[in-house]
Amino acid sequence: MRGLVVKTPATKYAMVSHLAPTFNRAAGATDPEINTIFRLLEQFEAEYGIDLLHYNDPRQGIYHVVGPEQGITLPGLLVAGTDSxxxxxxxxxxxxxxxxxxETIHILAHDxxxxxxxxxxxxxxxxxxxxxxxxxxxxxxxxxxxxxxxxxxxxxxxxxxxxxxxxxxxxxxxxxxxxxxxxxxxxxxxxxxxxxxxxxxxxxxxxxxxxxxxxxxxxxxxxxxxxxxxxxxxxAADLEPLVSWGTTTEHVIPVTGVVPEPSTAPTDAAAGDWRTALDYMGLQPGRPIEGLPMDQVFIGSCTNGRIEDLRAAAAVLKNRQAVIPGLVVPGSTPVKKQAECEGLDRIFLNSGLQWGEAGCSMCFGHHDSIVPPGQRCASTTNRSFPGRQGPGSRTHLMSPAMAAAAAVSGRIVDVRKIKPEGQA
Amino acid sequence: MKSLMIVGKGVPLDGQNIDTDQIIPGRFVYAPRETGEFGHHLFHDQRYLDNGETISTHPLNDARHAGASFLIAEENFGAGSARPQAVWAIQDYGIEVVLAVSFGGVFRSNSSRLDLVPAIMKREEILFVKAKVREDPEVEIRLDLRNLTVSVDQENLGIEMNKLDVFRLTSSLDDLALTKRYGREIQEFERDYVERFSWASLRKS
Structure with missing residues (x-):
């Protein structure tokens, strides 16, 4: 670290979030590039005394889940991290x-x-x-x-x-x-x-x-x-379930709505962006968003990888079968343990979804979990950027309950039409 | 450290809210800078077909704009992920200055620390510069970091930049050296802070 020392190691953490393997964790990282990064993190922990929450640490997970969960993040503190x-x-x-x-190096050296x-x-x-x-x-x-x-x-x-x-x-x-x-x-x-x-x-x-x-x-x-x-x-009284149709998180409509017409965009520049987004997403203006077929489902991330999110998804999936492939990934290992105590993992697995190990996983299209080109993913994540979940991937952002409803219907549906716990 | 005057060609890029996932897709960011071919991967998924073939219509593949030092963008350029590799990719392609209506917060703070100039201009002026560059790709753009102006085709336009960004880009001091000057103030602050906020010294679990 440029000959610098870490000023107060006790207030610093290194957490493996993005690169934590989703499957077969016992084998460790199979990608040599990721392995190199893991070795560097281990050296960093040994040399500077910074607590490393490695992929196999029982406290491990996505920083934004782990920080509050461990009581590391507290009210009134300034907390900096290398993730948006x-x-x-x-x-x-x-x-x-x-x-x-x-900035990270500066904070490590000077607080x-x-x-x-x-x-x-x-x-x-x-x-x-x-x-x-x-x-x-x-x-x-x-x-x-x-x-x-x-x-x-x-x-x-x-x-x-x-x-x-x-x-x-x-x-x-x-x-x-x-x-x-x-x-x-x-x-x-x-x-x-x-x-x-x-x-x-x-x-x-x-x-x-x-x-x-x-x-x-x-x-x-x-x-x-x-x-x-x-x-x-x-x-908030008139809130409806929302779904993204485009490639930024502002491109969102109620599930009861239709894909917007670019000529109705607030500015000419926005109209151009809407056309580019519609073209990328393969959507026609005027089409109801409800009923749009999905190819797969992802439930997890720092947005929706906490226990309440998993409970909301499980309530829809209980005693139902998913008709498209899907992956559920808890935001941290403690969340995973809690979900397993509550039997949520059985609900996900029985419905035909996969149950992964904690981390960022399919949210950002890297290593072991990506959405193939042209495929639509009903996703509880935060970004539907072009290529975010893999080159050519098409992400539709929604809530955990809506993503679960998409899993059992194979298309975007209004979760309010689905009765809880598998009643017909 | 940048010279106070940067002169070069421009390359125009349309679209608001261009995010860092587009600038450098997540799958390319974990390589070391030396071996990562970051310049090649800049806007990778928009510049290359699946078979690796170049898409000639993308402005960054357009031979007329080859060798450009200025990237001319719109609102909220560099939105999204905090990845500093987005700055590396732009620099390794050969760009020294990004002109935009506004920038994503972390992208902007990464830029000035990594020696890429983030200069803010009014939307009409961005459109003017883009039009000039499209009309004549060889047109010379001059950025004056002392007077905070951009001139193109005899038009002198103002730019907005944070003072600390300008200082960082044009001085030989980096943030670490700058902070050393405030060592005593920091020490005094800490003495008082630790006493009042004993609860804030984290317990290790």
Missing amino acids: HMTTHGGVGALGFSVGYE AVWSYAMLPILIEIWDEVPFGMSPKDLSLDVVRRIGANGGLNCCVEFAGSAVSRLSVEGRMTLCNLMVEAGARAAIVAPDDKTMDYLHDRPSAPRDQDWDKALEYWRGLTVDSDAEFLRRYSFS
């Missing part, structure tokens, strides 16, 4: 932001980084997410409303009754997608739910430190005199 979905950590009231390699000040945006969401809808639908809705560059250089602060009513995991899903609106960070003020979620987590403060932390965390709220660059306020 660091915004997720705002779900527990931490300011998570992503950094490149140069500090030069950074642009983020511009604050306030998004208040009122009422309640309707029954059957999920935090994923809410987060897709926010990106659709503010646009793929609506949060550029900003930190999104969330408030309002719909956000308070979300579980802590749901808030992580909400914050996770804000990077798809260009935001550097997103944050929900910690409340009793956050404290309950963090209490007794392995790395969370204990005893007197816990009391001291609570006192501080209770003071973390949206300041009444704060000045925001922009404010948004809307209701």
Whole structure:
């Protein structure tokens, strides 16, 4: 590391997320390129005393699942990581932001980084997410409303009754997608739910430190005199299940909607992008999105790889058969263990889906799990970018319940039409 | 370290919200920079057919724009993934400056740290520069980092850049050296911080 030393190894972690094998983990990495990276990480741990959560560590998983789960991510902390979905950590009231390699080295050496000040945006969401809808639908809705560059250089602060009513995991899903609106960070003020979620987590403060932390965390709220660059306020009451039709996360419509006509785009530039997106996705304007045949399903990722996500998918899949291939990958090994305790793995396997080992897996089209060219994947991930899940792959973003419904129907369907637990 | 004046040809690129997965697909990012052929893989899936054949209509494959130093893009260029390899790919192709209406946050902060100039221009001016380059691919673009201007075909246009970015690009100091100047302030901050926030020193599980 350029002759530098790591200043405080105790506050640094190395986590194997993207490169963790989805299958046959006992064999380790079979790709020589990945093996080289694993050897470097092992050397790094030995040389600098940084805790490595390797692919076979029982705490292992995607950073944005593991951080809060282990109590490493805490309210009021600045948490930097080498992945854009660091915004997720705002779900527990931490300011998570992503950094490149140069900044990472600087943080390791100095516990500090030069950074642009983020511009604050306030998004208040009122009422309640309707029954059957999920935090994923809410987060897709926010990106659709503010646009793929609506949060550029900003930190999104969330408030309002719909956000308070979300579980802590749901808030992580909400914050996770804000990077798809260009935001550097997103944050929900910690409340009793956050404290309950963090209490007794392995790395969370204990005893007197816990009391001291609570006192501080209770003071973390949206300041009444704060000045925001922009404010948004809307209701979650009319939320419908959302699905992406295009190649950015703002290209989203309700499952009851039709693929949009480029001539209705807000600007000429957007119209051009819509045409390019429709061409890539092989879709005609005016076509209802419901009924569109899918080739496969992926349930997992830092957006939707937590236990509540897996429960929502399992509720739809229970006593049903998938008619297209699909893969379910937990966001961390503890999530995997929990799901297995609850018998969710049996539900997935009995329905004909595969049950993988924790990690990023098929979300980003690398090594052992990719979507073939031209194939459509109903995916609980965060990006439908061209080539994201493999060259020529066509990703349709949706919630875990919607992806499960797509698995049993072989096409996009409105999950509200499917009764729970396999009733006819 | 960049010279204060960069002169060269441009290559125009249409589309808003161009993400770093398109700039360099995930499957190419794990190679070391020296062996990774990052310049070759820049916009790989849009520049090559499955059989490896080059798609001649892509602007980055267009012989008229060969040797360009300026990439001219639109809104939110470099959105998405934080991968610094997106910057490597653009540089290894031969580009020194990206002109855009806006940039993805991490892409921009990676750029200035890796010596790629991220310069912001108004949309009309980006369209003007693109039109000029399409009209005459040999047209000379000049970026002046001291006065923060871009000139093309006798038009002088303003650019917007963060002061720290300009400093980083034009000074011999990197961030590490710059931080050393603030060693005492950092130490003082830490003394107070550790006392007040004892709970924030993580427990190892």
